[in-house]
Amino acid sequence: MTAKPEVVLEARNITKRFPGVVANENVSLKLHRGEVLALLGENGAGKTTLMNILYGLYHQDSGEVLIRGEPVRISSPSESIKRGIGMVHQHFMLVPVFTVAENIILGAETGRGPFLDLNVARQRIRELSQRYHLDVDPDAYVKDLSVGQQQRVEIIKALYRNADILILDEPTAVLTPQETEELFAIIRTLTARGASVIFISHKLKEVLAIADQIMVLRRGRVVGETTPREATERSLAEMMVGRSVMLEVEKGEAHPGAPVLTLENVTVLDDRGQQVVNGVSLEVHAGEILGIAGVQGNGQTELVEAITGLRPVHSGRVRINGRDVTNASPRRISETGCAHVPEDRQEDGLVLTYTVADNLVLNTYYAPPFAHGIVRDERAILDHANRLIERYDVRTPSALTLVSALSGGNKQKVIIARELSREGRLLIAAQPTRGIDVGSIEFIHHQIIAERDRGAAVLLVSAELDEIMALSDRIAVMYHGRIATTLPAASATREELGLLMAGAQPSNAAQEPVTDGRAVVNVQRRGV
Amino acid sequence: MERAESQSPPQADRLAPVRRLLRAMIVPVASVAVALAIGAVIIALSGANPLVAYSALFEGGLGSGRAIGRTLEKATPLIFGGLAVSLAFKCGLFNIGAQGQLLLGAVFAAFIGFSLQGLPAVLHIPLALLVGAIMGAVWAAIAGMLKAFTGAHEVITTIMLNFVAFNLTDWLADGPWKDRSPGNIVARTPAVAPEARLPDIAGVPLGMILAVLAAIAVWWLIWRTTIGFELRTVGQNASAAKYAGISVRRMTVLAMVASGFLAGLGGAVETLGVVGRFQPGFNVGLGFQAITIALLARTNPIAVIPASLLIGVMQAGASRMQFNSGVASEIIDVIQAIILFFVAADSIIRWVLRLRAEEGEQVTLSSGWGS
Amino acid sequence: MKRSVSLIILLLVAALIAACGGQQAGGATPTAAPATGATPAPARPTEADCPKPEVLCVGLVTDVGEIDDKSFNQSAWEGVKRAEAELGAIVNYVETKDAKDYDANIALFTEKGYDVIVTVGFALGEATAKAAKENPNVKFIGVDQFQAEEIPNVAGLIFAEDKAGFLAGVLAAGMSKSNKIAAVLGTNLVPPVVAFKEGYENGAKYLKPDIQVISTYHPGGLDTAFTDPKWGADQAKLAIDQGADVIFGAGGKTGNGALIETAANADKGVYCIGVDTDQWETVPEARPCLISSAMKLITPGVFDLIKKAQEGNFPSGNYVGEVGLAPFHDFEDKIPAELKAKIAEVDKGLRDGSISTGYKP
């Protein structure tokens, strides 16, 4: 191997503790000029903490950071920006009601005296757009841009500040496979021009595709360093989780029965009054899992809210078990046997200041045996909680512990326990495994399949294509509020689904040749 | 950042409730102590002797049977007001309108009290109390509906409704319901019938008994019923409540109605128990005190009773303090404000005493602002 | 780091409070009540001697408000203090904070054996009557308390405010060049205010039948009507801007706001008239425009009644106090002699009943 280019960023023995957890322990890394270093690890492994330290949002308890060989103390983001570090966060750090240009110059404003002058900024943004093929309109409002475009704005934001070390935190989580390819092309352009990139992900395929170096973190420690040439998906997965993992979910043949959930031409409006679900029709049968794939923000959230009564159905009909529940109250829909695992568990699924026991009766508290008339039966609530904690393997000190004290995976298990124990005819699970550890993911996947095998109809909405493909019996792809087609899961391919997620028409999608992962797709952008 | 090992798992031992109770009392007690100390400094700076002032204050509030009677009299509407505010807090609502609701309750209780003559007390009293409470509930329901259906924040609407209530009740007392007897020239209603006046039961005013019963009822409602669970769920996390099938709108209106009912009942009790008629200027100052009490009691309905008694002592003794020591009675407003500051900003006292933050349900009011 | 910053801020706040307190101590402390019992002067009798018949003790209970309100509480208190100076009485007061405390505040005096208790304001009428019946040996002076039935030991000190208002109206009409005058009033909920207003309007029309009188009551409740000087000032300005050149401000602080605002416009040749006391003394800010005040002479009324109580010829029932115009002070020369003569004539007519104010309560 020839001599490596200079080390632009080095971390030595970084340790960072939070109350009750050690987020990073003796972590060291080296980033060379023009290189893509992938940081791999599952949720909670300490990747983001490490990056936030390098970016100056946190400060390490011990250890040191060197930039271009020089030890530095990065106490704030402005410090790291000054030293040429740019970061694209997992959740974009853009102000939706600002324009692209305003977002880019924020904190590095140009102007005459105290007054803003956006013209200078526009000029530079155009230059950067052209140089790195990052096409955006400086005067568009960020809230009108697609996720992919917003990501480009983030990258320009870093480049505008002359960053040559870029940290990308889970950049592909919200992209279609094709958009991911476009992002990879951008990364390659950047590194070709001398920039260095830290690429954080938990997706094995992507890491293997883009990285020059791979570093794996587990529970705050570096557990391995390797290169794509030496590693395989399986070896990386084992390193990441610490044991061998099943990459596929085992499940038997589905035995679909009668339709349980029927949607007819459902349209839904979002908070701003715009139509975000455009005439969706579908059926979910008893004993099958229908997966809805799609990039976030294509109407899945609103569709689920409309089915569960949380958002008005603008037109069309929703039936559960043949009963018309269009625009019925959430309570009535729940009582027809519809269980719902909401997308945002902290915000919508749990009351964090309540005990585990109270959270386990959050939507059944009013009925016997938990209440007689309006009087609560504390004994019954507690017994119920102890039963479910046992059955669903919720790791909690007691049923009376506040749910806020639980880990992400256990919080999700509380919701799963509450919803599945009702043994309803329909389960709607939205992003059921987002951001939780692999052990809990496996457990929850098995529970969902068990639910199907029990004869419930399952509607699974997930942004993780792998999850959709692993669990579903049929897959519907949602794009721009429409479902173009529903495919049998057995025959669906990643590429095919990726194209559908990007808005390609189903007819030619199946035949579209995909060349070395860099498909040239005529992607129709949202909202422009 | 400072607290490293705060996540020790709560054990389920038998003394836990007692310890929790004691822990919960530290901040309020310390707040009162600090406020009295600061008050003493202010008194001393204005050239009076704080000891003379405070001993007169407590003599006036506790020194004799009569003083205690007046303390109870002062504490009674405060309990109702404190309960009203606490109950709304549980649902994440800030009812600053207890004052207006109390006025409506007071004037309508007076109306029932003076307009019906010859009704036996067993009918007249409950009727007048009920009508007063319902009018308080109606007044609060306006703010509840506005919040539920238009999103107008209850802090502003209830304050505005307080102003409207003052004007409305003044007009009632000066117009249609004015006392037209020859001796009277000012705005006030006729005296309520003797049958409608609240008696003492075993030496304790009926109003006080009702207040204590109300506190127990509110405690039961909040902690032992499904309605209470719904109210608290909406207060803790409105979004999760919605997902759990609880109608946030319905609960918002219900919480305001219940809160206004309590405040209106307080007004009715005051009219029938103490004042004997409705007269502008006789039922003022409750709104802000009720907030202090609710926060001092950490929105716990039972704790509202001692908190009200404490403030009641200060109010009952204020005149004697001014009489004996020349310290203006407004000092008790200052002391109350300082108490409020320390209980609200409890992190100061926690920091001083090295206490850790309380776990469990929190009062969050700012989430519904303007949206 | 954060802690020390917050501590500093806390200290600053504390310093601010302390600074205010210090000022209070140095400044004019509200007529510090005699610190009874603290250091009794051996020569003089103290409050403890009140039960003795030879010691005259006079107590005063204010209406809700402060002792130094530049209004009726203060005027009555000055009468009591005159009794202290001239009759050697021992005096003290209680400020009422809550209207429900009237009884208890009166009791503070009765239980100490006070001989005369002054209660200020109509609202105390019931409490006064009740206390009078329970303490037949104590004399009660009820300021502004009309006595419908006579109680032997209660004298209601009442005033014909309409007559004072009538005189003010004559003066205003006489001084107006624009033939438009105004009144900015407290609330219609309190009868004396209405009496002042009706008298004022009728007095003005008595002198100039075609004069335009624009008047406005405070639209708020009783809780704000007398304590809203901003409103008073705004309405005075509104009236001046549309040509009114004499403003009658009648309504506690609200009226005072109107007076001060008129004074600020004195260069436009506008005048103002105060109410209750001679506001030349109580609201010096209004001097540039204050030609007179429509007075109720509470101070001498209270003093006279205390004196009568001491002499043993305390009158019961209603005792009508003096009303009239305050001196013109600096405007003595600016008021035409014929107008002064007219005012004197009207005053005489009001006294002998040949002129009616037209006000019916």
Add this chain to the structure above:
Amino acid sequence: MQITDTLARPSAARIPWLTIGVWGGLAILVLVAYVRAPQATTAVLTSTIRQSTPIILGALAGIMCERSGVINIGIEGMMLICAFLGFLFNVWTGDLILATMGALLVGAAVGAFHALMSITLKVDQIIAGTVINILAVGLTGYFYQQGLTTRGKFSPVSIPVLADIPIIGPVFFSNPPITYASLILIVVIHVLLFRTAWGLRTRAVGEHPAAADTVGIAVNRVRYINVIIGGMLAGLAGAFLTLESVGSFERNMTNGRGFVSLAVMIFGKWTPFGAWGGSLLFGFANAMQSQIQFLKNQLPSWLAWIGDLPPQFIGMLPYVLTIAVLAGFVGRARPPAAIGKVYEKE
């Protein structure tokens, strides 16, 4: 287009026909009234400006705080404390300018106190504001001494030539200094918020503090400074009450004006000019209250019933109007996204 757009920028490309129509209609109405009764019309409009001044200053205070993400319902109390201390400074120094400066400083201190509670101590911001309101009533009530006499108040300064224009002259160009300051501040704050780097940062902090943090903006510092500026604006409103409008202090003299300010801020969708429109509306409603009583005997017969209404009913008007405005506008206006939330790095 959706209504929410207007929050980010007050004047997007589209022309606000409705606003133009409403204000144009009002202008015509004023002209008609002026022809019929020039003096009274001018008087009412002058009174409108005068009564709107504390409201707009309070609303500007609210805008500065809330644009940076801090709810401030303590404006009422801030106004009261500053009115009181401004008055005291005037009594002690006899200098109105110094007294105003003093009120501004006190406003800054109270603003810092609010920031301390709601940012550093993480008190619920609504409760923090309530604490200020109650403290203000208690402290000013206790320390207020009746005997104090003012040393005058600001008097109007006519601007030559401009003041002679009919209607506009007396209404806009013959005012005392704080009124001028408030008119200028509307423009200044508009420019500050929407045309300067500071404004961009302020709005970013109010909308998405994490985004601001990641580009090196000290979120809490920006909030502190804005809340302090807000406190100073509330202080100016208080100074207006004692040093320009009344000349003396009285307990509770703010009388709910701070709360009306908040309603007006929401009515104006958190923009200075929108809030100004709202405060003019309230000023006008207040001026008309008295004008109706003044003209009691001259109203045309079909309006005579208005003159016969008890003052208590007319007095409810501004409060009922505030409620109606809130109910009508709040749902349609979007507050800054991060309002009321303490910013903590995850």
